[in-house]
Amino acid sequence: MIDDSAVYHQSAFLLQNFSKLTVFTIDANTSKLNVINAYESVITIKRYIAVFLFGIIGGGARYLMELLIVAPNGFPFSTLLINIIGCFFFSIMVDYIPKRFALSSTVATGLSAGLIGSFTTFSTFNLDAIKLVVHHQLAFFAIYLFCTIFGSLLMNLTGRKVSRRLLQKLEVF
Amino acid sequence: MLIIYVGMASGVGACLRLVCMDVFSHSSFFSKLYFPVVTFLINIVGSLLMGFIFYYLPDTTTNTLISVGVIGGFTTLSTFNDEMILLWKYHKLTCLLYGFLTYLVGLIVVLVMVR
Structure with missing residues (x-):
């Protein structure tokens, strides 16, 4: 009772x-x-709205970059650049921005999962890689795969380091 | 104008991704696993659909919206990399398995769709 x-x-x-x-x-x-x-359900709906709105910006920016950056020899330079830049800013959006500007978790989710999550893409990466295999550009395929795997990991780590530095600087002043 | 439409489609894709993540985080079985099943499945299913749309469907504006927009926003490389680095600190083997499987299965799944 x-x-x-x-x-x-x-x-x-x-x-x-x-x-x-x-x-x-x-x-x-x-x-x-x-x-x-x-x-909680109101928060959930707000999160979805934030992710949707930031996702529009991220996806639009990705499409714009894919239209603007076209390598002459068929190497998918735009997707590589998008993924590498996105991985760097994902760390910044997760570690630095919410703490620096005291954002609510809703906006923080929108920035990380919405903006950067829809900016970077795994499906286009795979499609580009297989297109290179189909066109018998195996050297390009190897370079592309290597650059994406290690470049994105490296950029994620760099982003973490940079955001830690920036937060330390903030504490000093 | 198409950029805005693709952006909106990406927003829908990102919301779908969040739905998947919410559903899996509520499941008691999958939240116990160290292996991030949700991101893995999202990326594989997205790649499969991407290959299917590119190789089997005609190149129309609607299909561009669905493939570049919805599926491009649905799959994510940044979360995948972030999870790999988080896993590396505690479960190095799971991290390597996760990275290897995601790239391998992702490529195979698109390769299957080639004709």
Whole structure:
């Protein structure tokens, strides 16, 4: 059975945090207090909107770069550049930007999973690589694969290092 | 104008990716595994669809929107690399397996679609 005072304290605590959006129900069989957290679902919807809006920018930027950068010899330079730049900025968006500008987790998710997540692409990378194999440009294929695998890992690590440096500088001043 | 449409399609793709990640993070089985199954599946399925659309469907604007837009936004290399580096700190073998499998299966899946 439920101790009334405990329920009161708990609900008062929850109400302080979640204001009007929390719904309480008590399960008749187990007499357990269920909290239907409407607040959380509002956050979820906000996250989706943020990811969608930032995704528009990221995807548009990717398409623009693919249209602008065309290598004359068929080497998929645009996709390589997109992925390498994206991996660098993913670390910055995860480690540096939310701490520097005190962003909410919604906007932070939008920046990392939305903006950079839709900017970088794995499917186009695979398609470009297989196109090189089909056109018998095996040297290009090897270079492309090597550059993407190690370049993106290296850029991710560089991004982590840079954001750590920038945060340290921030603490000094 | 097409850039804006492709961007919006990418936004839809990114939302689909978030749906997949949310669904898998709620599952008690997959959240216990060290291997990031969600990102792996997202990338493989995206690559498969990309190869299918490029080699089997005609080159129309709608197909560009779906392939470059939705699927390009759905698959992600940045999260994949970030997960690899996180895994490297604790599970080096899983990290190597994850990287190797993602690149290998991704390439094979597109290669299967070539005709």
